Amino acid sequence: MESVVKLLGLQISVGLSSLRKFWQCFIGFLFPPETDTWLAVLRSGLGLQVILYALFLRSDWHYLFASSGKGLVGREVGEAITAFDSPLIPTFGRLVAFGRNINMSEEAVLTVAWVCLLSAGCLLLLGLLCRPAAIVAWFVHICAAESGGLLAYGADNFMTTALFYLILSPLPDHYSFDHWVTKTKPKNPLLLGFWRRVLQVHLCFVYFIGGVAKCLGAGWWDGSNLWRSLIRSPFNLVPPDFLVQFKYALPLLGISICLLEVSYPIFIWIKKTRLVWLVCILAMHAAIGLMMGLYLFALVMIVMNLAAFGVPISGRRAQATSATAEQ
């Protein structure tokens, strides 16, 4: 009986020890020491993204987000669908209601929102008032994305996610104006590493799920999906007569995209293959942007990829900085 209890105790301690090892490995994976170069790439890239988003929508801003009877479809239906999910999600409707209390017209509120978005983008690009700028950019963008929910597309979700991560990351980075002006202390390299890991893991989800979903469609294996996506309006920037010349390359390209995306979570982590996968993914997004006119989608994906895997991982240098910071 005593030996059985001893054996059981031994097994429990072995189990606990391997659990502790796993936990330490997991914590080690989550908190690699990092410099803030990747954060500078994310911040300035998103600043540029927000500026372009505001400028591209400048002529249609009021038309897309005005209330019923003034705009394209009116924002009320989109806002009602959002409110059904949760009444706490910010929308332009709430801002307009708030503006009415201080005698501001709907047009004025929408104009102020647009100006705030553009200004936040410029501030992010320069690195001035980084966190408030990131919060304003995220808030106005989420209002636009939710009020125009029926008009939203993939780029909107990625922008919200990237701005959400930027807000939570340890800003400002040492390339920003904020750092130059206030001479802030170096940020905790482990926290910098953690937020970079979050971005990296998120991208792995994005490509793996996107790749699996594409693999399930017959059209990606015979190239017909590529053909259909490139000739349908408003993505048809390349004349179909030109595309026909590459008829036999389309199936190969379709399969390559599927494999590239599905295998991203594996090969992007391996040092030897990282650069190849990164370059291929960046080339894919650049091609989507240039050939289909999805410039904002392409830019946000390029910025996220560059911040996550483009900036070399600098463990030792960051560890040294960490030691200095702790001293």
Added chain:
Amino acid sequence: MYSKRVHAAWFGIHFFLVTAVCLAGVFWLIAQGSTILPAVCNEYAHKAQLGATWCLGKEAGASNPVRKGIATYLHAAGIQAGYSFFAPNVPSQHRLRLELLYEDGRVEYESPHVRGKTAALRLESLLTRLSEERYEPVREVLVKMLAFSVWREHPDVKKVRATFGAVNSPGIDEFERGKTETFQPMFTFDFSLRNDQ
């Protein structure tokens, strides 16, 4: 160490939600029967989709605070939708054709339009959504609003007939044989515009 544990817990919860949203999206595609998987998988996929959406609290009552809390977080983080863009297949293109009938019997054809290219992508996104079954309850209202946006530019129009349909693009071989795209109407709405509108 406490901070690390808090961050690790957030990481776990956050990516659990991302996984649930992504899986719900993929299982939905399979359940719709739009993938290359055999039809026998559809029922299992539907069950798996329900499991994934349960994790997101969507099976709870509309006023359930957990459901609302999760939904708010998902929207705030931009992770409320999966990442199956243009998958498993590229959706058909859709078009809304508006027949503007004037009092003097004249007929003109128009489509809803925007100024910028980026906004045009958004309009295209809306038209794609209109064809989906889940938007059926708001379809007529949205088509009416789109028709109204065009009517504002033509105030002397008496009646608008809105025809929504799919644009069937030719395959690459069909294109080489000279076939062009065809318009297949899906539904039509007639709107009589009152003077007081």
